Amino acid sequence: TALDQLKNFSTNARSARGEFSQAQVKTGEKIRFTNTTSGTFLFSRPGKFIWTYSKPYEQVLQADGTRLYMYDKDLNQVTIKKLGDALGSSPAAILFGSNNLEKSFSLKNIGAHNGYEWVEVVPKTKDTPFEKINIGMKDGLPQAMELYDSLGQLTLIKFTKFTKNPPVNAGTFRFVVPKGADVFEN
Amino acid sequence: CSSFQSMEKLNIFSSDTPRSCSEKAGVKGRFSIHYQADGKEESLHGGFDWKQAPDYTVITLLSPLGQSMAKIEITPQLTTFIAPNKAPRSAANAEELIKSELGWTLPVTGLKDWLQGCATDMQGKPFIASPESKQVITRDGWQIDYITWIEGPVMPLPKRINLTKGSSDSTDVDINLKLVIDEWHF
Numbered sequence: 001t002a003l004d005q006l007k008n009f010s011t012n013a014r015s016a017r018g019e020f021s022q023a024q025v026k027t028g029e030k031i032r033f034t035n036t037t038s039g040t041f042l043f044s045r046p047g048k049f050i051w052t053y054s055k056p057y058e059q060v061l062q063a064d065g066t067r068l069y070m071y072d073k074d075l076n077q078v079t080i081k082k083l084g085d086a087l088g089s090s091p092a093a094i095l096f097g098s099n100n101l102e103k104s105f106s107l108k109n110i111g112a113h114n115g116y117e118w119v120e121v122v123p124k125t126k127d128t129p130f131e132k133i134n135i136g137m138k139d140g141l142p143q144a145m146e147l148y149d150s151l152g153q154l155t156l157i158k159f160t161k162f163t164k165n166p167p168v169n170a171g172t173f174r175f176v177v178p179k180g181a182d183v184f185e186n
Numbered sequence: 187c188s189s190f191q192s193m194e195k196l197n198i199f200s201s202d203t204p205r206s207c208s209e210k211a212g213v214k215g216r217f218s219i220h221y222q223a224d225g226k227e228e229s230l231h232g233g234f235d236w237k238q239a240p241d242y243t244v245i246t247l248l249s250p251l252g253q254s255m256a257k258i259e260i261t262p263q264l265t266t267f268i269a270p271n272k273a274p275r276s277a278a279n280a281e282e283l284i285k286s287e288l289g290w291t292l293p294v295t296g297l298k299d300w301l302q303g304c305a306t307d308m309q310g311k312p313f314i315a316s317p318e319s320k321q322v323i324t325r326d327g328w329q330i331d332y333i334t335w336i337e338g339p340v341m342p343l344p345k346r347i348n349l350t351k352g353s354s355d356s357t358d359v360d361i362n363l364k365l366v367i368d369e370w371h372f
Contacts, residue, residue, distance in 0.1 A: 024252050035214060035368065051251075057216070057368065061250055070231045070250055074346065074366040077218040079231040091251065129253040129270045150270040151246070151254035184220045184229035 002117035003109050005137040009164075010101055015044040016141075018162040022053075025154040041159075042166075043096035047083055048173040051092065062175050063092070069175040078177050080185040091133055091145055091157070094121055110134065116143050207304035210239045212371030217247075220362040221290040228289065234365075238298050245294065258284060260294060290361055291351070293328060300330055301367070303344050317342055327351060336367075343370055 021038040037056065043049035051061040058073035063083050070079045094101065101107060101121075110120045116136030123130055129149045136144035141162045147155040177183055213236040220229045232255060233248035243260040257268040258280070265280035267287045277283035285291045299305060303315035305322045313322040315332045323329045334346040344367060351361040 022252065057366075059216075059250065072216055072218060072231065072366070075216060075218045075231075075364045077231065077364060079218060079229050126271050129249060129255060131270075147251070147253060149253040151257050151268060153246070153248070153252065153254045155252040184218070184227070186227075186229055 001109050002119045002135070002137040003107055005117065005140050006107070006119050006135060006142070007101070008140060009137075009142065013045070013164045015042070015166060015168045016095075016162060016164050017042040017166050017168075019160045020051075021158050021160075023156045025156060042168065042172065043092075044168045044173065046097055049092055049096040050173065061092075062173065063096075064173045064175055067175075071175075071178065071181065073178075076178075076181050078175075078181050078183045080183065082186070090128070090130075091147060094133060094135065095142060114144065207299045207302040208372055209298075210372070211302060212237045212369070213301050213367055214369040215365055215367040217366075218364045219290060222360050223289045230290075236297075236301070243294070243298065245292075256288065258292075258294070292363075293326070293349070296324060296326065296328060300324070300328075300349070301344065301347070301365075303332060305330060315344065338370070343367070 017040070019038070019040050021036060023036040035056075037053050039051070039053040039055065041049065041051050047063055047065045049061075049063050053059040060069070060071040062069045062071070066083055068081045068083045070081075071077070094105065104124055105121045106124060108120045108122075110118050112118065114136065116138045119135045119137065121133045121135060123133075129151075131148045131150045133148070134146040135142050136146075141159075141164065143159055143162070145155075145157040147157070149155075214234070216231075216233050218229070218231045220227065222228070232250055233252065235246040235248065237244050241261060245258040245260075246254055247256045247258075249255050254270065259266045259268070260280050264276050264278060265283050266274050266276045267283050268274045269287065275283060275287060280294045281291055284294065293300075296305070305313045305315070306325050307313045308323050308325060310325060313319075315322065315330075317335045320332045321330065329350045331348040332344045332346075333348060334344075335342040336345045337343075347365045347367070349361075349363040349365070
């Protein structure tokens, strides 16, 4: 089932890399895809990932295990936060965090649609913008995510070229502040 | 409504008449804010979806991954602040309500004109920004720098805007708001 695939993935995928495309959809109104963005991701459990938007603008969300770095090229800005509260119950935590999912999420198989088997993931804590996150599994890998927030915003993420356990050297996740960028640290 | 490329004709007649800011506008982009709240430095990074009209303005603040962090609905009589997992709060004054909810002042009333490059300067005179005249200090003490511009169908439109409260040389700049605009809809 999808849940078995997700649990399997959480335990035996030490790291992964691939590409993603992301679209915002306003629920309620007719489904309308707005500002789609795309880029690449790389993660290494627990708590290290690089989520890079390359189109239509350049933005990097990077976690080195202790801090979360957000860099926006147009704004020439790096914002640094402690990873603990930032990772919390974000999609990154589900895919890239520690592999004990049951601790912070309740998980349920909800059957198939769009060609994948889906798990519904509901954060147990209340201090998260998410109402629920659906993860579409196929061939043992996450293929898509549907992020429902509590104010009617739906974010669809599609993964491609998903490579499990690629070789990753530790230095990869060390964040280097781009020259001349302003840095704000919380 | 239409995306940036296929914007409807603006009601501005010829390109050499000074810019007149339209009351109805849709703006999507990203922001980074750095402010001091009770002595502590705070910073926040995310996206914004801004739709303004004379009788109803709605602003959605989004997390880097696209989840709604807050939704602010403004009518001439009342402003309502909606955040995930919290009861909506309303008040007559938009800026005060936002400050009490977010901890920083988003000058929404001013931004209705400032986003498009119109403002009232310190001497109460109307100021119209252009690639040749990029800076103004508004009557209520915001310094606005229109750093970069993009080609609009009728006249250039701001792309990167910096807003700081208080003069730039005072050390205790309590708010530094950086905006980059990705989409204009008129």
